[in-house]
Every structure is written in structure tokens, then in C-alpha cells.
Amino acid sequence: MLLRATHYIQQEFEARLSSSDLPFPLSGSRIRLLLTVWGAGTIRMNELAGKLGVKARTVTEQVDALERDGLIRRIADPYDRRATLLELTDEARCQVHRIKARQAQISESLLRGFTAQQRSELSALLTIFFEGKETDVSC
Numbered sequence: 001m002l003l004r005a006t007h008y009i010q011q012e013f014e015a016r017l018s019s020s021d022l023p024f025p026l027s028g029s030r031i032r033l034l035l036t037v038w039g040a041g042t043i044r045m046n047e048l049a050g051k052l053g054v055k056a057r058t059v060t061e062q063v064d065a066l067e068r069d070g071l072i073r074r075i076a077d078p079y080d081r082r083a084t085l086l087e088l089t090d091e092a093r094c095q096v097h098r099i100k101a102r103q104a105q106i107s108e109s110l111l112r113g114f115t116a117q118q119r120s121e122l123s124a125l126l127t128i129f130f131e132g133k134e135t136d137v138s139c
Helices: 002-018 028-040 045-052 056-068 090-110 116-130
Strands: 072-077 080-088
Touching (some): 002 028, 002 090, 028 080, 028 090, 045 080
16 A cells, blocks of 8 residues: 555656646656755765665766756865765756745645645654654655
């Protein structure tokens, strides 16, 4: 049941977000990356890979594409000259606000059949489920 639910929810979010008026087609994985960088402010690539639960090479490929689209930029780490940090561009910050607003609309639509108490219980159960997990679930 859980696998079916997560698959359905992911498909709904990706389909509805892809039909939004975003200037670039963004997959669910790229949206998660943008939201994670947004939440961190600045972040190292290896830390980002850990939060997303993917290999560093995967993050590099996604960051390269998002950088070409003008949504991510690499900056020098002020505390370690050998390291590079990632941050969102102004354009990406605007897109993140649009994505978050759209996500809220989609969530509301998906949960419209739930009572307020059921929503609260679901939120509490999901919070318990994710406690102690290493991946970032703030997205």
C-alpha cells in the first residue's frame, strides 16, 4: 500500500508541476535538489548528495544542467579555498516560490477528501516515519 501511495503521489506531483508555467521543464529530482539548496542557503555538493540520498556523480550532472539553465551557481567556500558551494540564482529563488505555492495547491487537492483530524494524524505518522532518516525530507 505504501509503495502504491508514494508512486501515485510522485506521479501526480510531477505531472501537475510539469504542466505549471515554469520556464524550464523540471523533473522531481531537480525540484528536490533546488528545494534542498534553497533550504540550506549554500551547500557543498557532497553534503547535497547525502541529503538527497544519491551519488555525487548524479548531483554533479543535475547541477551542471541547472547551472546551464541559470538556476544554480557555484561559489567559492569562504572557509575552504579548495571547496565549492552551491547557491540558487535569483531566478531560481523566484521559481522555488512558485514551486512551493504549486506544491501546496497540489497537496490540498490530493488531501481534499481527508478531514482536518485525518490530515493531522497523517502528518504525525509521516513525521514519526521520517524521524532519524538521513535524507532531507523538508522538500
